[in-house]
Amino acid sequence: GENVGLHLPTLSVQEGDNSIINCAYSNSASDYFIWYKQESGKGPQFIIDIRSNMDKRQGQRVTVLLNKTVKHLSLQIAATQPGDSAVYFCAETRLNSGYSTLTFGKGTMLLVSP
Amino acid sequence: NAGVTQTPKFQVLKTGQSMTLQCAQDMNHEYMSWYRQDPGMGLRLIHYSVGAGITDQGEVPNGYNVSRSTTEDFPLRLLSAAPSQTSVYFCASTKRRGLTGELFFGEGSRLTVL
Numbered sequence: 769g770e771n772v773g774l775h776l777p778t779l780s781v782q783e784g785d786n787s788i789i790n791c792a793y794s795n796s797a798s799d800y801f802i803w804y805k806q807e808s809g810k811g812p813q814f815i816i817d818i819r820s821n822m823d824k825r826q827g828q829r830v831t832v833l834l835n836k837t838v839k840h841l842s843l844q845i846a847a848t849q850p851g852d853s854a855v856y857f858c859a860e861t862r863l864n865s866g867y868s869t870l871t872f873g874k875g876t877m878l879l880v881s882p
Numbered sequence: 883n884a885g886v887t888q889t890p891k892f893q894v895l896k897t898g899q900s901m902t903l904q905c906a907q908d909m910n911h912e913y914m915s916w917y918r919q920d921p922g923m924g925l926r927l928i929h930y931s932v933g934a935g936i937t938d939q940g941e942v943p944n945g946y947n948v949s950r951s952t953t954e955d956f957p958l959r960l961l962s963a964a965p966s967q968t969s970v971y972f973c974a975s976t977k978r979r980g981l982t983g984e985l986f987f988g989e990g991s992r993l994t995v996l
Contacts, residue, residue, distance in 0.1 A: 776922060802984075802985070804985075810989060811886075811974075811987030811988055812925070812972070812974075812985075812987050813987070814985065814986075817984070857924060857925065869915075869930060870915075870985060871927070871941075872925040
């Protein structure tokens with residue numbers, strides 16, 4: 769939504785470059801991770817997910833890497849386009865009262881220049 | 883297929899007023915949730931529900947009330963609005979209780995409390 773980007777870390781890239789957005793998660797018990805993209809004025813949109821029994825998963829132009837040793841997640845976007853400009857959130861599952869809940873990171877703003 | 887529908891999109895309240903944010907989904911999803919989004923804070927879980935008649939608190943439940951009388955609807959009630967509740971609110975749903983699936987978000991409801 770508007771003003772989501774205030775105080776966020778920002779990654780600025782040129783069109784055609786590859787982008788890498790990083791995320792550190794806190795709970796070693798988390799077993800499922802998702803990346804979301806949020807364009808200005810809209811709700812978050814699912815990009816790609818990965819389970820804790822995997823260390824890499826690829827989608828169309830996107831790759832998620834999971835390093836459980838250092839509790840680190842990254843999203844790689846190949847051949848970044850101006851339409852990729854948005855805020856990107858990582859999210860992790862944590863058990864809460866026996867049901868899974870999703871906890872979001874604070875987000876990274878990606879700015880793509882033509 | 884409407885997906886997740888939130889109303890109203892914008893609302894201005896005075897301190898102490900009450901109101902209800904509506905959320906409806908037409909995907910027969912078991913899991914529904916409410917998040918608030920503040921600048922630089924990411925999305926924080928307020929309340930969630932894993933099915934009709936079942937609700938639970940998230941990270942920031944104080945000042946909010948929810949109920950789930952049907953599978954489709956999950957309203958969020960502000961009992962006595964405070965300026966600290968000025969935020970953008972997102973409703974999200976997914977099919978399975980275990981959250982091993984994509985969360986579908988609504989477009990958001992921007993609330994200002996004066």
